[in-house]
Amino acid sequence: MRVDVDPEAAGRRAFYALLNSVVVPRPIAWVSSRSADGVLNLAPHSFFTVASVQPPMVQFTSVGRKDSLNNVEATGEFVVNFAAESRYEQINASATNFPPEISEFEAIGVTAEPSRTVAVPRVAESPVALECTLHTTLPLGDCTLVIGQVRNLAIDPAVLDGDHPDIQRLRPLARLGKDEWSTIGEVRSISRIRFADWPGHFTPPASTQQ
Template structure:
């Protein structure tokens, strides 16, 4: 037996809670941006993925018109910082609804690191930073999908094996339902089978 849910028949927030509890785990875009007046904003966004490989484009969604979205629209630049497990509490702190004139960097005790290609700073404590220039936005009701072209990536050497970032060193967090967060847990490896080899398995 299954229970059916009609998005038209239940309250929007209830359907949102259902979506976020079942579309899991969701990687976190820890987005730093800078306002026109020079205030550095930092906030986690859990509707996040790669939109394109060539050209390299990342996307995240702002649910509502938050400081991040306003800053990105105003300046055309942002940084997506990886959200590592060791910074769990500080990442959660930066999700607080601080007024626009308050910087989450300062409130959470995080260190600004200058970016190479964009004005917003990186989070020095994060092992990976994607510097992005705004490509476009698409609105869906109360949500706005932000597409950013990656113009530079900075990766901490201690998480690399050659040029490959190791998942056991990155330790990225993920969002689940309610107030739940996920860690990497067990990692399984399996190679795809070329069609030419399918019958010889």
């Protein structure tokens, strides 16, 4: 028998912890941004996914009002840097609540690399960077959804197998519940099944015109 949890009865923090523990694993957007005063910011956001294919857009959610959100709204630009396993401790450190006048790039010791299409720099140590311009922000409850249009994808050739990224070379990090993180673990491959190939599927007869 299952345990039912009412979000209102549980309260914000308790239910938030439950959501974080069951909506897993979550990819991490390691977002670099620049304040209106020119201070660089870098922060991980684990509510992150693709928002649109054409035009290409990605989205991340700011839980509450964070520096990333303030900066993106002020400048209209940001970069999603790939969260690689090798940068585990630095990615975690960039979640520290530094005051806005302190740059996480300097505090955690990563290199700011010029982007090709936006003024916000990329993380040089990250194998992939999605350079984005702000498309829209959407307030939802106590959060804000940030949607950016991808203007350039910069990728390290070392993580490519031919012209396609290799998951074993990328080694992505993901967030779980509590203070838990995960790596890729076992990778399985399976092709989608077309309905025409579904065993025993019913093929309706061709319609006839009267």
